[in-house]
Amino acid sequence: MEQASERERLFDGLLERSLPEPRAPVKGSFARTGILPSQALKSLIAGGEIRAAPEITVDQIQPASLDLRLGKVAYRIRASFLPGPNATVRDKLSELKFHEIDLTHGAVLEAGCVYLVPLIEQLNLRATIAAFANPKSSIGRIDVFTRLIADRQDSFDAVEEGYSGPLFAEICPRTFSIKVRYGSRLNQIRFLRRVGQQLDADERPGRVRDRHLREIHSDVGLVEGEAAIREGLNLRISLTPAVPSGLVGYRARRYAGVVDVDEVGVYEPDQFWESVHLGADRRLVLDPHEFYILASKESVSVPPAYVAEMAPFDPLIGEYRVHYAGFFDPGFGYAEGKVPGAKAVLEVRSLDIPFILEDGQIVGRLVYDRLTEIPDQLYGERIGSHYQAQGLKLSKHFKQNVT
Known part of the structure; x- marks a missing residue:
């Protein structure tokens, strides 16, 4: 008891x-x-x-x-x-x-x-x-x-x-x-x-509004440093080259081999991906219809009483799509009393025209929902989660490529 x-x-x-x-x-x-x-x-x-x-x-x-x-x-x-x-x-x-x-x-x-x-x-x-x-x-x-x-x-x-x-x-x-x-x-x-009548028909029951999200950030830290909160937690793209490799992301190779979705850690990254390196201007031109793996500048956290989800892309900030897979589980990047420790890895595709991304540009936002109670298991190594404490990282199918 x-x-x-x-x-x-x-x-x-x-x-x-x-x-x-x-x-x-x-x-x-x-x-x-x-x-x-x-x-x-x-x-x-x-x-x-x-x-x-x-x-x-x-x-x-x-x-x-x-x-x-x-x-x-x-x-x-x-x-x-x-x-x-x-x-x-x-x-x-x-x-x-x-x-x-x-x-x-x-x-x-x-x-x-x-x-x-x-x-x-x-x-x-x-x-x-x-x-x-x-x-x-x-x-x-x-x-x-x-x-x-x-x-x-x-x-x-x-x-x-x-x-x-x-x-x-x-x-x-x-x-x-x-x-x-x-x-x-x-x-x-x-x-x-859902319990009772929803107060706002356009809002999901349990959605955490910006005022409350700022208070949560003040209490436990959703990102390191100041959080940009507007209709959710805004995320910026990181085009700062990794040291010493200079890597900022990956671009998928067309006409590569078949990926078995049930295999883990078996494929050579170079056979499926081109490494993306940038100059001092930290600017990336997205080629139309090409697929990129990039990472957020922020390391983010999802405290145990909440979940997060990447909101659908907003055409007002550019004709590109960010993040096909949008669920962030409770415990992602979270360690009580410590700085958030997991980047949001972003799947990015420009649509019909080339588009320039610059380092630090806002590219998406996380919206948070509360849970009905704290789960009996959290995201992390104890349940075999593949992306806890991740930086820029390809999917689990490929040999280790953490930066």
Whole structure:
């Protein structure tokens, strides 16, 4: 009981500044508004709200998200699509599929093609829980564009409250062809608990507003030094050359080999990536449609009571896209009483025209959400996390390349 009380006291202290005004108690396992942590995900699985055959394994459960697994077949389809509010995914699939690919023994998904794969996991959510998804970090870093689709939904990567039905992954490898198989994990999903009526229909329940974000930074430090906070934590690009290598990032090589998404630390970086070096002006011209791995100037932190997510790119700051895989788990870059210790590695693509990035330019922002409670596991070495304390780093598939 003492341990439970201490845990609750710590949680209340961390959330004190960002909780809404108290409301009447809500019946059920999850009484707060916010993102569900790992122990709550286990409860959803035990209660059949997340179900799968074969059963979900412990290592799929992350501090605040669940890894989703590919099913046994992939469908090569003509184009991306959404089912809309009056149709299922399979209703549309029958009109759009070219052919089926058996994934039971592994298969290559070709760059530039679009595929749809039914996932092993299915949902049967209560009326107060919604979900949203993202590519896993390692998948975004190899330029694989993958999104979640659910029946009768009119947006990607979103599942409405009370949803009951199957899940699908749309997969489009952009630069490298990839090898996947039954059980491969490309997407991850978070679950959001709503309590009572949302005060602002345009704002996600549990979202941390700027005023509270500044107070959290003052208490625990979201970045080293001063934080640029405006509609989230703003991040700047680092084009300061590493010493002594002079490296600032990587540009993907076209027509390289196939990347097996389930392999770790086996590929030579030089076969897939060109190193990017800059002169004294610290300026990088992004070539149209080329894919770059760069890093933030700031080392960032996600305290245990929160999660973060990279916000969608803003065309007002330039015609380029930053970060395909946007989930940051509780504990990322966090060590109590220490300076934040993990860069945000950014997947960057210029769109139709060349675009100049300069050292220190704002390129994206992290938005923070609170958890309903502190998770029973945090991001880091204890659960085999690959990117804790990272600098500029390629995906886990490549041999070690930390700078």
